[in-house]
Amino acid sequence: MYNQDPLEYYQILDVSPDADAKTIKLHYRDKAKEWHPDYNKAEDAIEHFQKLSVAYDILQDENKRLRYDLLACIYDKDNFPQMDALSILKDRMNEENPDVRAFDLRYVFGKIIKFSHREERLICTEKQALNEILKCSLSNWLCGWWGIKSFAVNCRALIANYKHIGTNRQDNLTVLLHNALAYDEEKKEKKSLYSAILALEYALPEQRPLIERFIKRLGGKVQKPPRWRWFRLKAANLLVPFILLMVILSPIANSVFGGLQQYVRKENEITYFQKVQFNNGGETFDDIVVSKIFDIPVDIYDDKMLYHLKADTDVMYGPGDKFDVMAKGVEGQTVRLTGFTPDKSWYRIMLDNGEMGFVEKNAVEQGMGKAPSIGSKIVAETR
Secondary structure: OOOOOOOOHHHHOOOOOOOOHHHHHHHHHHHHHHHOOOOOOOOOHHHHHHHHHHHHHHHOOHHHHHHHHHHHOOOOHHHOOOOOOOOOOOOOOOOOOOOOEEEEEEEEEEEOOEEEEEEEEEEEOHHHHHHHHHHHHHHHHHHOOOOHHHHHHHHHHHHHHHHOOOOOHHHHHHHHHHHHHHHHHOOOHHHHHHHHHHHHOOOOOOOHHHHHHHHHHHOOOOOOOOOOOHHHHHHHHHHHHHHHHHHHHHHHHHHHHHHHHHHHHHHOEEEEEEEEEOOOOOEEEEEEEEEEEEEOOOOOOOHHHEEEEOOOEEEEOOOOOOOOEEEEEOOOOEEEEEEEOOOOOEEEEEOOOOOEEEEEHHHEEEOOOOOOOOOOOOOOOOO
16 A cells, blocks of 8 residues: 655645545644644744645645645655656656656676676666667676676576566556656646556556546547567567577587488479480480479369460470470460479479479469369369
8 A cells, every 4th residue: 555645745734635625725724723833832833834834735736736646656755756846757768758667677797706786777668678688688698607606696686587577566657657747747748648548557446546637637639558568578588598598509409400401301302313215115214313303292172283384385204405205285284283493494294194294484374274184183073
């Protein structure tokens, strides 16, 4: 529960914080008569009467009273600011930005025997917060371990930096509500309204009516502010150790994943040998590898792999003009794409009878042409 009367203005007038204006006025009159120096000769009469006057000056004015009540939500007696001289809390670039938050980061620097340790409260935008978290994490992970004492302190700092992101409700309420009042004092209504709406997210149930009154007094409309991605900022604390772990494990990773990558790459490639036909109908294969073909599995239900010949075309046994002609393709003939050379200059196609040959890339165009013949092996029978 927060202190609703840090400067004791309500207490000195002997009224509650929810007292109406008439009650405050009546109590002031009674107290003023009691403590007026002309009637009260006590040593502290003048001082007490002055306090009464200051308290009444604040509480009898609706706007001053609202500012006092709002500041009471975020400040206690020891750090209560001058109500009419609030300085705007700026971001890390020293610029006015209503969409800021506050959070603490702990920095540790080990020095073998000694170490330095500091905690810094930051007021910044979400982008600036991400940068600061990454810099702090990098510094702690690289420089925070060099010493027995610093090792323990650094462990606690790293845990705190992760756990405390997005949990400091009071700090964020203080920054946003302070700025809402400071912007209002400088007649920057839109920024004041924006900050006040953000402050509602961090207010306690008993504080919300005060902020809502302030928002209503400002009037106007503002686009609903985007919510900060606190999970993203938490995860940023883990990025540096993850990268360091990958660097340490890279030799192992290269041996494991490198072999897997090579295996997968080979599975998707077909070593193509030149096929040679003789006049007597016999055939053989040259033992010289002439190309690598990237394979596309045949799926007779996949229309995206259906192409058609743009003109009468020779279908070759291999991916090149030096290979023998396997078949004569006709303009508009529908074929199925089943592979291509690494430079995609030659496409491997399947014909109606299931045979596969090669045509140049510019000889075909995606999409079905003439209807495939009955019993075609490039499309489903139900087509």
